[in-house]
Amino acid sequence: MQLKPILLFFSYKLVRLALLLVAVAVLTFGLMSLSPIDPVRAYVGADMLQISAAQRELIAERWGLDQPMIVRFWDWFGQIVQGNWGTSMVFNQPVLQVIGQRFLVSLQLLAIAWLLSGLLGLVLGVLAGAFEGTWIDRGIRLYAYTLASSPTFWVALLLLIFFSVSLRLTPICCAAPPGVLAQNVTFWQHLHHLLLPALTLSIIGIASIALHTRQKLIDVLHSDYVLFARAQGESLWGILQHHGLRNILLPALTLQFASLSELFGGSVLVEQVFAYPGLGQATVQAALRSDVPLLVGIVFFSALFVYTGNTLADLSYQVIDPRIRIGGRRAA
Amino acid sequence: MLSVSNLSVTFSQYEQGLRRKQLTVITDLDLEVKAGEVVAVVGASGSGKSLLAHAILGILPENATVGGTMLFQGQPLTPGRCQQLRGKAIALVPQSVGYLDPLMRVGQQVQRVAQLNGLPRSAAQTAVKRTFQRYDLPPQAARCYPFQVSGGMARRVLVSTAVVSQAELVIADEPTPGLHPDVVVETLNHLRELAQEGRGVILITHDIEAALMVADRVAVFYAGTTAEIASAQDFATGNLRHPYTQALWRSLPQNDFIPVPGNQPSPEALPVGCLFSDRCPWMTEACLPERPALRAVRGGLVRCIHADR
Ligand code: SF4
Numbered sequence: 001m002q003l004k005p006i007l008l009f010f011s012y013k014l015v016r017l018a019l020l021l022v023a024v025a026v027l028t029f030g031l032m033s034l035s036p037i038d039p040v041r042a043y044v045g046a047d048m049l050q051i052s053a054a055q056r057e058l059i060a061e062r063w064g065l066d067q068p069m070i071v072r073f074w075d076w077f078g079q080i081v082q083g084n085w086g087t088s089m090v091f092n093q094p095v096l097q098v099i100g101q102r103f104l105v106s107l108q109l110l111a112i113a114w115l116l117s118g119l120l121g122l123v124l125g126v127l128a129g130a131f132e133g134t135w136i137d138r139g140i141r142l143y144a145y146t147l148a149s150s151p152t153f154w155v156a157l158l159l160l161i162f163f164s165v166s167l168r169l170t171p172i173c174c175a176a177p178p179g180v181l182a183q184n185v186t187f188w189q190h191l192h193h194l195l196l197p198a199l200t201l202s203i204i205g206i207a208s209i210a211l212h213t214r215q216k217l218i219d220v221l222h223s224d225y226v227l228f229a230r231a232q233g234e235s236l237w238g239i240l241q242h243h244g245l246r247n248i249l250l251p252a253l254t255l256q257f258a259s260l261s262e263l264f265g266g267s268v269l270v271e272q273v274f275a276y277p278g279l280g281q282a283t284v285q286a287a288l289r290s291d292v293p294l295l296v297g298i299v300f301f302s303a304l305f306v307y308t309g310n311t312l313a314d315l316s317y318q319v320i321d322p323r324i325r326i327g328g329r330r331a332a
Numbered sequence: 333m334l335s336v337s338n339l340s341v342t343f344s345q346y347e348q349g350l351r352r353k354q355l356t357v358i359t360d361l362d363l364e365v366k367a368g369e370v371v372a373v374v375g376a377s378g379s380g381k382s383l384l385a386h387a388i389l390g391i392l393p394e395n396a397t398v399g400g401t402m403l404f405q406g407q408p409l410t411p412g413r414c415q416q417l418r419g420k421a422i423a424l425v426p427q428s429v430g431y432l433d434p435l436m437r438v439g440q441q442v443q444r445v446a447q448l449n450g451l452p453r454s455a456a457q458t459a460v461k462r463t464f465q466r467y468d469l470p471p472q473a474a475r476c477y478p479f480q481v482s483g484g485m486a487r488r489v490l491v492s493t494a495v496v497s498q499a500e501l502v503i504a505d506e507p508t509p510g511l512h513p514d515v516v517v518e519t520l521n522h523l524r525e526l527a528q529e530g531r532g533v534i535l536i537t538h539d540i541e542a543a544l545m546v547a548d549r550v551a552v553f554y555a556g557t558t559a560e561i562a563s564a565q566d567f568a569t570g571n572l573r574h575p576y577t578q579a580l581w582r583s584l585p586q587n588d589f590i591p592v593p594g595n596q597p598s599p600e601a602l603p604v605g606c607l608f609s610d611r612c613p614w615m616t617e618a619c620l621p622e623r624p625a626l627r628a629v630r631g632g633l634v635r636c637i638h639a640d641r
Contacts, residue, residue, distance in 0.1 A: 228431040230391045232493070233419025233448050242444060243433045250435075322435065322477045 009318060013311050017304075024303045025080065028296055029073050037290050039065065042089065080300075086293030090285050095297035098282060103301070105175060106271070106278030110263055112198035117205030117263075118256045124206065125213025126248070130240060132218055140210065148207035152266050156200045156273040163196055170196040173275035197274040204266045205259045212255055216248045253316050260309030264302055333532040334365040334388070334501055338400035341383050341392065341556075357599050358383055358556040359607070361400070362626050362633070365501065365532040370523060372535045372543030372564075374580070375553030378596055381536045384553075385503045389424060390414025404501070419448050423499035427506045429486040432478040438489050439464070439474025446496040456496075463492045467522070484515040491522045502526050503534045508542050520546040540567075540580060552577045555596045555607045558626060561633040573634035576608050606636070614638045 040059050044051065064072060079086075085095040128140040147155075164172040171177070171193050176185040220226060220243065229239050264280075271280035279298065286294040317324055341358040358380040365371045375381050386392045388402060390411055402409040404417065418424075432441055439460055446456035464474060467488040473481065481489060487507065494502045504523055508516045520535075524546050527533045537543050543550055544564050551561045552574065560574035572578045579592040594611040603609050605620040612619070618637060629639045 224426070224431045225433045227391060228424065228426050229433070231389050231418055231424040231426075232445050232497075233415070234444075238448075243436070246433065246435045323479050326477070326480065 006318070009315070013314075017307055017311075020303060020307060021300065024300060025077055026073075028299055029076060032292060032296070033069060033072075035292075037292060039063065039292075042290060042292065085297045085300075088286070088291055088294040088297075090289050090291045090294060091282075095293050098294060099279065099297050099301050102277070102279040102282045105276075106267055106280060108194060109198050109201060109271070109276065109278055110260075110267060112194060113201035113267075114205070114256070114260070114263060116198065116202035117209060117259070118252070120202065121206040121209025121256075122213055122248075122252055124210040125252070126217055126240065126244070128210065129214040129217030129221065129248075130236065130244070132214075132221075137214075140214070144207040144210045147203055148211075152200070152204055153269040153273055155203055156197075156270050159196060159200050160273060175277055193276075197270050197276050200274075201263065201266050201270045204262055205256070208259065208262075209252060209255060213248055213252050216251050217244055220244055220247045250317065250320050253320070254313045257309050257313035257316060260312075261306040264305055333367045333405060334363070334534075335403045336361060336363040336384070336388070336400070338362065339384070339387065339402065340399040341380070341387055342397045342399070343393075344395050344397070355599050356556070356602070358387070359602070360557050360623065360626075360635075361553070362558045362561070363534075363551050364561070365534055367500065367532050368527055368530050369548040370527045370533040370535055370546050372537060372547035372550045373553060374537060374540055374543050374550055376538060376596060378555075378599075379553040380556035381538075381553055382505055383556075385424060385505050385534070385536060388414075388501075388503065389418045389422060391418070419445065419499075420450075420497055421499060422501045422503065423494040423497045425490050425494050425502060425504040425507060427509075429478040429481065429490075431490070432486075434478055437475050437477060438481060439476075442474075442489065442492050442496055445493045449497045459496045460492070463495050466495070467492055483511055484518065487511065487515060487519045488522070491519070491526075494526070499531065501532045501534070503536065505536045506538070507535070508537060508539060516542060517545070540584060544568075552580065555602065556599065557607055557623075557635065558633070559608065559635055563632065566632060571630060571632075573629050573632055573639040574608075574636050575612050575614055608636075 040056055040063075044059075060066060064075060067075075083096070087093065088095050088098045091098045124140050124144070128137040131137050160172065163170045175190070175193050177189055177193075221239070226239055226243055229243055234242065267278065268280035268283050270276070271278045272284050275281070279301075282294065283298050285291070286298065319325065339358055339361040340356060343355045343357060345353045345355055361380060361384060363371065363373065363384070373381050373384065383392070387398055388404075388409065390409070392398065404413070404422070407413065409417075432438060442463065443456045443460045446459045447453065451459060460474065461471070464471065469485060469488055469492070473485060473489070478486070490507070494504075502523070507519050507523070511519065520542060523533050523535055527548075535543060535547060540550075544567055547564050549561060549563050550567070552559045554576050560572070560577045562572060562577065566572055567581055572581060576592070579590075582588040583591050592611065597603060597607060597610065603620075605622055606612065606615075606624050609615050609619045614636075616638070624635050624637045626633050626635045627639075
């Protein structure tokens with residue numbers, strides 16, 4: 001592969017990312033200024049009653065709250081750029097540290113859910129597409145439409161009631177058994193606690209991957225090149241193996257990378273239902289308890305995360321599809 | 333080798349809700365191909381040329397019903413036999429690179445055809461190399477994707493797919509449109525060579541000139557039926573039997589260049605009698621009650637009651 005177009009691609013993407021983050025900053029700052037949360041009150045907390053109005057003025061002045069909005073924005077933005085994202089009030093730790101720790105916990109959940117949804121979605125989509133119009137196809141489509149239209153938290157609750165409460169197969173909450181020190185949690189206990197949340201989260205992605213794959217496979221099966229393959233004596237299985245998978249994998253992969261945003265959004269609800277201590281749950285806590293610095297941090301982080309997913313989706317085309325990779329270069 | 337008689341192809345379609353509609357696209361089609369000869373099938377689009385190819389290969393869509401008889405080497409072509417023979421004894425040379433998998437290297441695709449013919453991997457690779465050499469394709473062409481090969485190379489790759497199979501009957505579907513005249517000649521010569529090796533070749537085309545350059549016999553299709561089967565010389569000597577064939581011949585630029593007036597009847601409204609009756613200058617009352625049968629006139633076959641006049 002040539003280096004130059006890839007470098008060009010990345011510099012273009014980086015510029016776009018910078019613009020996106022600036023836009024997010026402006027928007028976030030605007031919303032923050034409009035919100036009813038008073039920074040001084042939020043900072044001082046319960047001791048608010050014990051300080052006088054004059055003292056309050058003094059704090060506000062020292063923080064620059066009396067300055068015009070533009071000045072305040074530049075001050076704030078300068079700090080963000082330098083990596084000072086403030087301290088989370090809920091966790092009493094620097095915001096970046098909270099996000100880092102929490103995201104690592106969420107990452108396992110996201111990764112498992114992502115792989116599961118991709119694989120299951122692909123298998124279901126291929127089955128439905130290959131047997132278009134049969135009861136297999138209809139069953140899979142019904143399943144996909146039902147999943148696509150039911151709210152995540154509701155599915156999460158149903159699964160929790162069924163597997164954890166009725167069958168007692170899976171733990172009811174958290175990332176580890178209660179009362180066990182973090183370093184004593186075994187790998188299996190860990191996996192056991194991950195299983196149901198990851199499964200629930202994967203359900204979000206399955207439907208869209210399955211339906212898209214099905215449609216793409218049907219298009220492929222009706223294409224001229226599959227007609228020619230049939231004329232060469234290729235069987236349905238041979239066609240799937242040699243032409244089907246090759247041609248549906250790329251769109252499926254792209255969609256799968258693009259679905260990272262939905263996955264991230266879904267993790268907020270799923271982690272809340274399963275009390276799984278990841279970034280999603282931290283988001284809910286930050287929102288409920290007006291932890292503005294943490295919320296702002298999460299906003300930036302999720303913008304970055306989603307953007308990365310979409311960039312990977314674009315990149316997968318550049319790397320995998322020979323029509324784009326080799327481009328207009330014709331062999332002699 | 334191949335003998336098709338009274339072939340009909342009917343599609344059943346659902347239109348507006350559950351009303352079923354039968355659409356007969358091929359009626360009473362006849363064709364005969366012997367080993368070592370090139371038979372051109374000529375007709376306007378919608379005359380059923382490509383469907384004939386798909387019917388012989390047994391790759392019509394599921395909603396199609398086939399009637400009449402098709403014999404290949406004396407045995408009827410049943411769906412089961414089609415499945416056994418296609419790609420092996422009967423091969424298709426498609427229209428364009430659009431019929432190649434866009435994401436698979438062309439060498440691999442030709443190799444796949446050889447492997448489907450029962451060759452083990454290494455033997456298939458040698459077969460591909462040999463075939464590419466035969467058609468002057470550089471070795472690196474095998475590693476190209478379909479979008480990378482030029483029009484002329486694409487034609488040679490497509491012919492290669494038929495040659496690596498041991499096909500006795502090769503059906504080339506519209507192999508020449510949009511090609512540079514040199515490439516057209518080259519492609520037609522390749523087909524001629526295949527016939528000289530003892531294969532039967534069907535050349536499906538709408539281009540009479542191309543057909544006459546290479547074919548031994550020409551079958552003219554009209555609205556899903558065989559209007560006439562003439563030898564290639566009959567065109568130059570003016571020994572044409574059917575008014576449609578004559579009109580087609582006159583419409584060529586080097587002849588009178590008069591287009592055939594009117595249009596082919598749509599399969600939804602076929603005339604009861606002769607399918608050409610609404611455009612025919614010789615039409616009489618006798619042409620209307622029923623379809624004329626195919627009969628021998630002056631050494632050819634024709635479906636017209638006034639052909640010997
Ligand atoms: S049968 Fe009659 S209508 Fe048909 S081609 Fe002959 S003369 Fe014309």
